[in-house]
Amino acid sequence: xxxxxxxxxxxxxxxxxxxxxxxxxxxxxxxxxxxxxxxxxxxxxxxxxxxxxxxxxxxxxxxxxxxxxxxxxxxxxxxxxxxxxxxxxxxxxxxxxxxxxxxxxxxxxxxxxxxxxxxxxxxxxxxxxxxxxxxxxxxxxxxxxxxxxxxxxxxxxxxxxxxxxxxxxxxxxxxxxxxxxxxxxxxxxxxxxxxxxxxxxxxxxxxxxxxxxxxxxxxxxxxxxxxxxxxxxxxxxxxxxxxxxxxxxxxxxxxxxxxxxxxxxxxxxxxxxxxxxxxxxxxxxxxxxxxxxxxxxxxxxxxxxxxxxxxxxxxx
Amino acid sequence: xxxxxxxxxxxxxxxxxxxxxxxxxxxxxxxxxxxxxxxxxxxxxxxxxxxxxxxxxxxxxxxxxxxxx
Numbered sequence: 001x002x003x004x005x006x007x008x009x010x011x012x013x014x015x016x017x018x019x020x021x022x023x024x025x026x027x028x029x030x031x032x033x034x035x036x037x038x039x040x041x042x043x044x045x046x047x048x049x050x051x052x053x054x055x056x057x058x059x060x061x062x063x064x065x066x067x068x069x070x071x072x073x074x075x076x077x078x079x080x081x082x083x084x085x086x087x088x089x090x091x092x093x094x095x096x097x098x099x100x101x102x103x104x105x106x107x108x109x110x111x112x113x114x115x116x117x118x119x120x121x122x123x124x125x126x127x128x129x130x131x132x133x134x135x136x137x138x139x140x141x142x143x144x145x146x147x148x149x150x151x152x153x154x155x156x157x158x159x160x161x162x163x164x165x166x167x168x169x170x171x172x173x174x175x176x177x178x179x180x181x182x183x184x185x186x187x188x189x190x191x192x193x194x195x196x197x198x199x200x201x202x203x204x205x206x207x208x209x210x211x212x213x214x215x216x217x218x219x220x221x222x223x224x225x226x227x228x229x230x231x232x233x234x235x236x237x238x239x240x241x242x243x244x245x246x247x248x249x250x251x252x253x254x255x256x257x258x259x260x261x262x263x264x265x266x267x268x269x270x271x272x273x274x275x276x277x278x279x280x281x282x283x284x285x286x287x288x289x290x291x292x293x294x295x296x297x298x299x300x301x302x303x304x305x306x307x308x309x310x311x312x313x314x315x316x
Numbered sequence: 317x318x319x320x321x322x323x324x325x326x327x328x329x330x331x332x333x334x335x336x337x338x339x340x341x342x343x344x345x346x347x348x349x350x351x352x353x354x355x356x357x358x359x360x361x362x363x364x365x366x367x368x369x370x371x372x373x374x375x376x377x378x379x380x381x382x383x384x385x
Contacts, residue, residue, distance in 0.1 A: 075384075076384045077383065077384055077385075078381060078382075078383065078384065079381065079382045079383075079384050080379055080380075080381050081379050081380050081381070081382060082378075082379035083375055083379070084375065085345060085372065085374075085375065090380065090382055091382060093382075094382035094383065094384045094385075095384060095385060097384050098384025098385060099384075132350070133350075134349065134350070176350065177348075177349055177350045178345060178346065178349060178350010178351060179350060185384075195385055197384070197385075
């Protein structure tokens with residue numbers, strides 16, 4: 001039995017323990033990084049699928065958690081409401097505004113502390129002023145408030161930047177005739193751990209690479225039955241024999257295990273992670289991954305510093 | 317006590333201080349057409365534009381700051 005493989009049985013999961021735990025006398029951390037491979041499987045403007053081979057769950061999970069909650073972006077934080085006669089309560093409107101992804105380069109901004117006032121280095125200012133009116137011909141103007149109605153007004157030092165909401169058609173509020181929303185929106189830099197609105201990803205997740213083997217050769221009706229059985233269309237028939245065609249599509253539904261005559265062996269490769277990164281559109285997925293790796297690196301360096309200080313402190 | 321009697325009499329003839337306060341015009345927003353209407357306490361609450369009878373108070377000037385959370 002392969003150490004690297006977790007076995008999927010009809011009701012249990014076997015051989016799930018980690019393989020590279022330091023106490024197991026296995027590999028050193030440097031061996032892990034030497035053998036690590038990273039491969040981009042699919043890359044789109046807003047999402048990305050990558051394969052990371054040769055790492056263990058703790059490292060993969062650290063990367064996932066950093067992408068979700070520690071990569072900084074800009075988001076609306078303070079809402080100065082001057083007029084809101086719409087049916088949406090002020091607090092709800094402010095919350096909705098906060099969740100709009102703002103396309104801005106976070107590296108060009110500083111974190112705003114409690115003492116700081118809003119300025120060109122730490123804030124972005126948007127203005128929102130929409131009034132719904134009934135026109136002479138009984139038609140209604142400005143019935144919907146969309147994110148495109150946010151007008152960016154550059155603060156000093158921001159003249160060369162390009163800042164706007166990522167999506168122009170996010171519905172913020174609906175207005176009736178005569179109703180009006182007037183507000184100034186201040187964006188600040190932050191991280192997802194403080195509030196999800198700063199998270200650069202819709203979700204970042206991983207799953208283990210499935211491994212499917214056929215312990216016997218299936219032909220004719222048996223092969224067709226196996227192909228029909230799998231909802232994810234993992235199996236196919238080639239030259240009259242059943243083959244595993246789309247290993248990646250396996251959802252671990254274990255339907256193929258119910259008929260033992262098929263002789264299907266299901267497993268999970270324990271050091272092969274399939275990452276899926278879905279961006280909110282502010283940062284490219286590739287950039288989110290890069291930032292997450294750099295943050296992880298910085299955390300590791302900080303730990304080395306702490307350990308060194310401890311080492312050189314005389315024991316009392 | 318003649319003075320108090322006179323003041324009581326005058327209250328019915330001309331607007332007292334309380335009466336002046338009630339004559340003050342306050343503007344409200346019509347719930348149907350959104351038109352701004354000004355009313356005193358004695359006016360009937362009917363919108364000038366559409367005759368609708370439900371009104372909303374206007375927000376106080378100055379605005380308020382909210383945290384977008």
